[in-house]
Amino acid sequence: MPFFPSRFICVCLHFLVLYFQLQESQQRLADFRLYIENHTRHPEDLSRKQIRIYQLYSRTTGRHVQVLGKKVNANGEDGGQYAVLVVETETFGSHVRIKGMETDHYICMNRNGKIIGKRNGRSQECVFVEEFLENNYTALLSVKYKGWYLGFNRKGRPKKGSRTAQTQQEAHFMKRPPGGTAELPEDFRFTPVTKRTRRAQRLKASSGTH
Known part of the structure; x- marks a missing residue:
């Protein structure tokens, strides 16, 4: 019979440890979010x-x-x-x-x-x-x-x-x-192509074939 209370206490202690670990994890996450906000909230800060x-x-x-x-x-x-x-x-x-x-x-x-x-x-x-x-x-x-x-x-x-x-x-x-x-x-380079440019290119190509 003494075994049952001891096991129950161990289980309770185990859940208690998990609870504190979870709280610590959430606190770290909150601190990280606050850190991000502090570094992005003020765009004027050069x-x-x-x-x-x-x-x-x-x-x-x-x-x-x-x-x-x-x-x-x-x-x-x-x-x-x-x-x-x-x-x-x-x-x-x-x-x-x-x-x-x-x-x-x-x-x-x-x-x-x-x-x-x-x-x-x-x-x-x-x-x-x-x-x-x-x-x-x-x-x-x-x-x-x-x-x-x-x-x-x-x-x-x-x-x-x-x-x-x-x-x-x-x-x-x-x-x-x-x-x-x-x-x-x-x-x-930006080279605008006009009708004059195309005509000059055609003349140049035709003259090169002779």
């Missing part, structure tokens, strides 16, 4: 960011993304003051916030898919994910609106996010130094 400065060359226009206050387009000149971008990369992940150095406005995408410049870049609408493509270009995917990319048409005007895709040239960019002195590799 000590927790990697800061880069560069230009974004647009594959569509052959020019650069520029931030003109609330307006954003891809008609910036190489080395232009509005084409110099400050890119803030969070220490956790590849999420970036991009703002114009001259105007101090962030590139953001609203719920309608429209690209606009905002003074305050804390919103998730101003966060993009860098996607590195096989053709050596970079695409910028909206964090808040899945499947929507930063993109510009041939006139340099922003495209609606809902009309973009990673495979479109309108959403392809290349990072360049801000000095305006670096030459583009041949693979990245």
